[in-house]
Amino acid sequence: MAALVVRPVGEPPVELQMLKAAEALPIFEKALARRDMSLVSLGPLFKSSLFEVAILASDSESGSAAGACLWNMGSFSNPHIEQLIIPTTWYTFTSTKLVLLAGGLLLDLWAARGVWGFWSQGLTLSFCLALSAAVAVNAAVVWAVSWVRHLGEWVLGRKQKTRARLFAASAQGPRGPELLRAVVARAQNAAQERGYLMLICNLDEADPLRSCFGSGRFRTEFLQKALVDNLQVRDFAPDNFHDPRDI
Incomplete structure (x- = not known):
């Protein structure tokens, strides 16, 4: 997913929480514990100065919840138009x-x-x-x-906060996809409010929540190699975790 965020988008009428890293860390550690490619410890990621905000939505009646986080991706590399x-x-x-x-x-x-x-x-x-x-x-x-x-x-190359990355997206319960759509819309507006030009999110093409993120205009291929001779390489689960520090 890649979306320009130069204009605010409409948000569904869902109550959302904007959490700082310390509050969000234990919630996402639990949600991402069994994901392929998930980190052994999310602490360094959430405690980084590049972490922007975590966005959560929940519905206690149906036992549904959804969330995602914003990361300042522009500090790693920025294109420059000459x-x-x-x-x-x-x-x-x-x-x-x-x-x-x-x-x-x-x-x-x-x-x-x-x-x-x-x-x-x-x-x-x-x-x-x-x-x-x-x-x-x-x-x-x-x-x-x-x-x-x-x-x-x-x-002109003066603006450094060009790209925000949405990561650690998750949803559960019967209203999970609906809540995640609200989270994604709020993430786009949060990125726009913080001065970003674009919001990017890496998703597996077979991710069951893929439809919550809108259309994608580019494709990224991840390669893997076995470091041990007797280890058989297998495909990742479609809901795998993507580290926002990966370019």
Whole structure:
């Protein structure tokens, strides 16, 4: 799963808890105890300064619960864009900003002239179509500018908190998947509130809770090798644990 978190998402009406590492550690130690690839001790992971928050949801009536944790993945490695049509450093120059602004104003004037021409000639249908197109283009420009403002620090390499990783996701009980969807939605908003650009979660393609995380746009392959000659390598269980420190 990989999702941009530049905008808040709607959250289901489920009561959630936001826990610090010390409170969450014993809960997740119990939930992840029998997972393939789970760590011998989760303590160092939860006590790290890169641990952000644990999110929990529970329903005592049905005996259901779900949870997951956020991790600051951007501190390990960050991509850096050197050129976006022009070198990215040029976008910081006042002259570049003025040129882009002037270009936008000229396009608006050109569009306004064309729209007024249709009106003055009595071409009502053409006027309405041209006006609608001009409004749509301006709305697209406003939308693009809002994205550029959010992504600008990342594009220029100034923003370090680019990627948050969701890990240790678990759910149990009849309402477990429903509660986990609420946890994932809250995790996206929590990442956005903390200034991250993207939320990533490694999941096995056969994970029974895969549908709770939305669509995935990339694939990661994990390789394993037996270190002892008489040890037979076997497939991991689909609900295996992924260490957020692994790239």
